[in-house]
Amino acid sequence: MAAYLGGPEPGDLIEIFRPAYQHWALYLGDGYIINVAPIDEGSTSAFASAASVFSRKARVRMQLLKDVVGNDTYRVNNKYDDIYPPLPVKDIIRRAQRLIGQEVSYDVLGSNCEHFVTSLRYGKAVSGQADTAVTAMAVTTVAAGVVTLLSFLRSRTRERQY
Template sequence: MALRHSVEMEPYSGPEPGDLIEIFRPHYQHWALYLGDGYVINVTPVDEGPSVALSSAKAVVSGKARVRMQLLKEVVGSNTYHINNKYDAKYTPLPVKDIIRRAKRFIDQEVSYDVLGNNCEHFVTMLRYGEGVSEQVDNTITALGIATVVLGAFSVMGLLWSRSRERKN
C-alpha cells in the first residue's frame, strides 16, 4: 500500500484517532475517519460486495449507505491515502473521545447517501467537526458553474454571428 505524507518537519507516525483519511481512487477521493488500532469508519454501499472500486458508485445509485468499521488497509486496497485534516484551520475539531463516541454510534447503521449533500466526506467531517463539509463537491459545483457560463457565452456568440451572417446575405 502506497502512502502520501506531506508534513516534512516531523517524522511520519501514522494516523491518530479522529484523523480524516483521504483515499485516492481512480476518479474521486473516498474519505474515512481513523478510529485507532488500524481501524476506520466509513460509508459503504448497503449491499457492499468484494469490489472496493465500485463502492461509492453503488451508494450513489441506491441513495443508501451503510456505516462500517473496517481495517484501513482493507478500505485502501491498492490505492493510496493520506491523513488530511484540511478543515482544522476553519473548524475546531471536537475532542477525540467525542469524535470516537459519535462515530461508534453509527457502526452498522444505514444512512442516506447523496453525492452532493451527504457523501463520505460530509459524513466524516460531521463526525470530526460537528458539521458536514465537502470541498470535493464545492469544487465540482464551481467547475460546473464556470463550464455553464462559458458554454452560454459561446452559444450567445454563435447566435450573434449567425444573425450577422443572415443580415449580410
C-alpha cells in the first residue's frame, strides 16, 4: 500500500480516518479536495460523511481539505498505483471539475466515496473497503449456513435416537 509523507499533490487520493471507516477524497490543489457528501447535509463534518452511508444519493463537492478532515487525521494514499496507472493529472482534475455540484448515486458496496475518487484517478472505480465488507458478509453468511445445517443435522440425529 503506497502512502506518502509530505503534502498532497493535485490528483492524489486522500484517505481520511473516521472513527469507524475511511472517507476518501481527491486532492485538487490549493488546499481543495473533491468528494461525495450526502445531499441533505450541508455540514462538512464527520457526521455528514457518515450520513452518506445511509443515503442512496450524494452530491459532488469541492471543499477545503482542512474542513473535511476536521479533527480526524488523513494521509495521501495512492494505493492502487501499482495495479492501475494513474491518468494524467490534467485529465484527473478536468474530469473532477466537471462533476462538482452534480448529484450521483451512492451505495456503500458498489458506488461509495472510494469508488468515486479511484474512478477519477485511474478511470476504474475500485474500493478496498467495499471488497473487505463483501468478503466479511460472505464469510458470515456461509458460517451462519454451516451452523444452521449442523444444528438441523444434529436435531435429526437426536430424533432418530429416540
